[in-house]
Amino acid sequence: MNARAAANAAVTARFKPGDAVTVRRAYPPGHIRTPWYIRGHSGTVVHALGPFPNPEELAYNRPGLPAQPLYRVRFRQGAVWPDYAGNPADTLDIEIYQHWLEAESDAAR
């Protein structure tokens, strides 16, 4: 799968830098690239990286299409770890595929 073919078979990007997003709180089996510790947390999209074949499919030797938009999402350390001791502005920057993200307003309870 080259980048051009992946782009042609990609899901439409829903988010752009600056958007507030929440990581889905889901625990499916399989090859998941969304770290457990960040599920359910909210952050801000800082980079839209373009479409990439879905690793959850690639892991089973399937083509990974449609490709999923990938984002770098920035989380405040203090929001992820309530007892975080460092600078309140410290961040975790994590790559997350679009199907793991919800707009923060969608996710608000």
Added chain:
Amino acid sequence: MTDSHPHDHHDHAHPHRHPPRPDTDDTLGHFQIMEIAVRELLIGKGIITPAEIQRAIEAMDARGEALGAKIVARAWTDPAFKTRLIADGTEAVRDFGVDMGTTRLFVVENTPTVHNMVVCTLCSCYPRMVLGLPPDWYKSRNYRRRAVREPRAVLTEFGIVIPDGVVIRVHDSTADMRYLVLPQRPAGTDDWSAERLAKLINRDAMIGVALARQP
């Protein structure tokens, strides 16, 4: 290789040593046996040759921190290159003959107000194409667990204290990007050549657990 002396090329003091992980070469695990079986099948069926495997191993072993150091030194001395490197690292490192393969290089710059460090909590994703093989500690559960949870404590154990006012960004390398930290250029090196600057840059500074050496 780096098992027993992961930091013996450093010239700064470390308050601790990472204990080496025990050798496990007395028994083969499931995936080691699987690798040998698949490799022997591929060779037996004439799909790859032992010489090709040897060449791939040699190519991986030939990549190391010296390549990353050259890239950083050029960014320090060539503002146009630095701009390209940060905008699209994958494309910029082609100048050095580096092909990132299916991954992309994402360069994060340390400044007086931001310090970046890299971890892969899920496994051991690492910018091998520019830094070679990762050190054992990078793959350890302790580093992976603690780097995202208490980065300042981890950095202190590596021998650097980041002032409270400096923001630490931890990059969890979970997907298709591979991260290279562009360290701050040491003061007093204004008239230095890229070749001379490269000697101040070590692997750990490009992972973000050390600073460039002071001249």
